[in-house]
Amino acid sequence: MGQVRVGWLLFGAAVSLFAGVLVWRALPSRVESPASVSAIPSGPVRAPEDATRERPNDPEAWKTLGLARFDAQDFAASTAAFERATTLAPDRADLWSALGEARVMGSATDPMPPPALAAFRKAIALDPRDPRSRYFLAVQRDLSGDHRGAIDDWFALLRDTPPGAPWEQDLRRTIIQVSKINRIDVTAKLAAIAPSALHPSGPDAAQVQAAAALPPSEQAAMAQTMVSRLETKLKADPANVDGWIMLMRSRMTLGEPAKASVALAAAIGANPGAAMRLQQEATALGVPTR
CATH class of the missing domain: 1.25.40.10 (Tetratricopeptide repeat domain)
Known part of the structure; x- marks a missing residue:
């Protein structure tokens, strides 16, 4: 098929x-899809396999292995890894x-x-x-x-x-x-x-150009206003994961890591199914953990 x-x-x-x-x-x-996958695990798969041996009770390790096997089109092994992950979590x-x-x-x-x-x-x-x-x-x-x-x-x-x-x-x-x-x-x-009308978005080109023409103090005030507006929209639409990531990025850009950390906690609380993605984005942005 x-x-x-x-x-x-x-x-x-x-x-x-x-x-x-x-x-x-x-x-x-x-x-x-190949009829079977019998090759020795390659580098991208071997590392997750090592992680499951080191942390056999960590569902994230098994999830990573499941994804690696999926990408290798070894769906039987991917299924087995995800079955283990769901047993643990x-x-x-x-x-x-x-x-x-x-x-x-x-x-x-x-x-x-x-x-x-x-x-x-x-x-x-x-x-x-x-x-x-x-x-x-x-x-x-x-x-x-x-x-x-x-x-x-x-x-x-x-x-x-x-x-x-x-x-x-x-x-x-x-x-x-x-x-x-x-x-x-x-x-x-x-x-x-x-x-774009249903979810918070970032500033458009005209807004960016207008902000660049302002004195530094007014630029900072404008940035704070836009971030506060995004925060308000997320309170009304907490399921918007991309919006939370944008808020964390904005807070870090403004030099407010503590507020970025608060945003991360709120985002995970509202979207537990997206916790892994949110944590990864936060780590990449340098958001401190609480």
């Missing part, structure tokens, strides 16, 4: 989106949805094997906002014949997608392709969605 993987980055780790199950089956251009939605995806990719005949579906349902029960499980549960609706319902679910996910997210355009293409196959007109509905 042909498989089309669409790469996207989420929660700081590489995961994948299918371009709609019907499209996945029909398109002649595809990436073939059964309340992590991101681990359950990653397990579901590995099970889907490891299935040679069934596009949505029952164990994968069970993993996605577990993830969505833990975190109703988990994008990966939302996507694949919509895939299941499409497989069951509820094409309109699947498209509606993908639209709901698109509305919750931060502007410029790596998977945004792929998700739009999925909607377009599946709607075209099933003769469902989504043109107006798709055009009506303006992600």
Whole structure:
């Protein structure tokens, strides 16, 4: 069976989106998965394997190994790693949805094997906002014949997608392709969605130019005003992970590491499923841990 993987980055780790199950089956251009992976682990995989031996009870170590094996297209080993991770951290939605995806990719005949579906349902029960499980549960609706319902679910996910997210355009293409196959007109509905209007964004070019023309003291005041405005928007929309990352970056730029640390704690509290990505971004920015 042909498989089309669409790469996207989420929660700081590489995961994948299918371009709609019907499209996945029909398109002649595809990436073939190897029948088996028996090579000696390469460097990128060997390091995570060493980490699981050093920290056998650390779910993050097993998650990293699962992702490395997934990228190597060793889906059986990826599944085993994520199964271990979910055993160690059964309340992590991101681990359950990653397990579901590995099970889907490891299935040679069934596009949505029952164990994968069970993993996605577990993830969505833990975190109703988990994008990966939302996507694949919509895939299941499409497989069951509820094409309109699947498209509606993908639209709901698109509305919750931060502007410029790596998977945004792929998700739009999925909607377009599946709607075209099933003769469902989504043109107006798709055009009506303006992600940038739904989530806080940074200053535009005109704002940056205007700020540069101000005296230093006024520039600082303007920056504080914009950061405060972003903070207010995040209180109304705490699920916007990209917004929290922007706030942490802004606080560090303004020389306010303590406030950046407060933002990190608030972001994780509001988005536990995105904790890994938030921690990684915070580390890269130099945000101190509390």
